[in-house]
Amino acid sequence: MTAITYTDVTKRFKGANMNAVDHVSFSVEAGEMVMLVGTSGSGKTTLMKMMNRLYTADSGTVSLFGEDIAKKDPVALRLSIGYVIQQIGLFPHMTVYDNIATVPKLLKWNKEKIAARVEELLKLVNLDPKEFYRRYPAQLSGGQQQRIGLARALAADPAVMLLDEPFGAIDAINRRNLQDELLRIHQKDQKTYLFVTHDITEAVKLGSRLLIMHEGKVQQYDTPEEILKHPANEFVASLMEGVT
Ligand SMILES: Nc1ncnc2c1ncn2[C@@H]1O[C@H](COP(=O)(O)OP(=O)(O)OP(=O)(O)O)[C@@H](O)[C@H]1O
Numbered sequence: 001m002t003a004i005t006y007t008d009v010t011k012r013f014k015g016a017n018m019n020a021v022d023h024v025s026f027s028v029e030a031g032e033m034v035m036l037v038g039t040s041g042s043g044k045t046t047l048m049k050m051m052n053r054l055y056t057a058d059s060g061t062v063s064l065f066g067e068d069i070a071k072k073d074p075v076a077l078r079l080s081i082g083y084v085i086q087q088i089g090l091f092p093h094m095t096v097y098d099n100i101a102t103v104p105k106l107l108k109w110n111k112e113k114i115a116a117r118v119e120e121l122l123k124l125v126n127l128d129p130k131e132f133y134r135r136y137p138a139q140l141s142g143g144q145q146q147r148i149g150l151a152r153a154l155a156a157d158p159a160v161m162l163l164d165e166p167f168g169a170i171d172a173i174n175r176r177n178l179q180d181e182l183l184r185i186h187q188k189d190q191k192t193y194l195f196v197t198h199d200i201t202e203a204v205k206l207g208s209r210l211l212i213m214h215e216g217k218v219q220q221y222d223t224p225e226e227i228l229k230h231p232a233n234e235f236v237a238s239l240m241e242g243v244t
């Protein structure tokens, strides 16, 4: 089953002299973890934000399980997609518990169901519920905040997860731990992930396929093994030199 399809999607911001995303087409099978990599400004975040309609494509279509997202209610669409980003992250005035419970509350789950889900998610991301329930984001390390961000995004069991440099600001050791945890979670939940990273080693480790972007265009879309063996062009070859 195909989860995500971009068909000839183009986006240019007002006043810009080139397309941020330029005639991009690709599809993602359900259960894949596709890694978006490429130079800064190559359009990765823009591409991702057209999935949950934070941005609208100028032309082309984005579909989720065969349905054009332009025809869906944007609020319902966003509630059905998990979204984790590096900077803004958690709601600072809310406890860990309330952060994770955000979407289930919006979906009007009952209290018992929410409590059980929050406990389950904290265990899933390797944090002791009793210790962390009542803390505020400012009382957590960066790595712990990202774990809570991941738990919050997973809360209502979305079929698709979007992660935009979720581990960008985390030290190498914690980053590797989080990668291992994400792999374990993915093996269990088999959700469809789109994941942006600047770390090419992370991309090769986690990705079922890599989507390599430069200047708004897809340079290559294939498995890590194929891309390492047969880079499509000079740009891809030099990017892959960074793999350790
Ligand atoms: N809201 C916006 N308004 C105007 N231009 C924008 C906006 N968002 C992004 N752009 C421009 O679109 C292009 C693509 O940006 P985008 O954020 O998608 O890149 P990126 O690949 O995510 O980069 P990075 O790796 O640095 O996060 C850039 O030239 C950027 O300046």
Ligand SMILES: [Mg+2]
Pocket: 044, 045, 046, 164
């Ligand atoms: Mg970005």
